[in-house]
Amino acid sequence: MKLITKWLLSAMALLFVAYVYTGVEVRNFTAALVAAFVIGLFNMVVRPALVVLTLPVTVLTLGLFLFVINALMFWAAATVLEGFNVKGFLPALVGSVIYSAIGVVIDSALERLFPKK
Known part of the structure; x- marks a missing residue:
């Protein structure tokens, strides 16, 4: 039950990101569900x-490179899916x-x- 709830709320979060930030586009809730699943899978x-x-780059940047990795996962999901679009790396970074x-x-x-328990 917790997993399904998290999945649904993550899809809603993705719709919210698309609503507040113009660099990310989500066509509909179904596309958001699929995108949330693929982002989670990646x-x-x-x-x-x-x-x-x-790891060496992450250590040198004091962990800030993890933001780049998150953006790459976000962007990769957008390149694989239809209905979920990210307009570039910087929008992927902000969106992620x-x-x-x-x-x-x-x-x-x-x-x-x-x-x-």
Whole structure:
């Protein structure tokens, strides 16, 4: 139940990002659902490998390079999907920061609603 709720709220967060920032476009809620799924999948599969491969750069930039990795995951999802469009790297960076901030709020709220046993 928690996973489905997080997925739905993440799709709504993606729609919110598209609403407040013109560099990100989402056609409809179905496209947002698919995009939230693909972003989550990329973050689960590809992101850990990128984090390990770019560890020296991440250390040199005191962790700021992780924002670039998040933007790349966001942008990669947009290139794979129809109905979800990001207009370039800088919009991907801004969109991923907004999306991640909303994701932190969603995770915090879901922890309170569905506490670990």
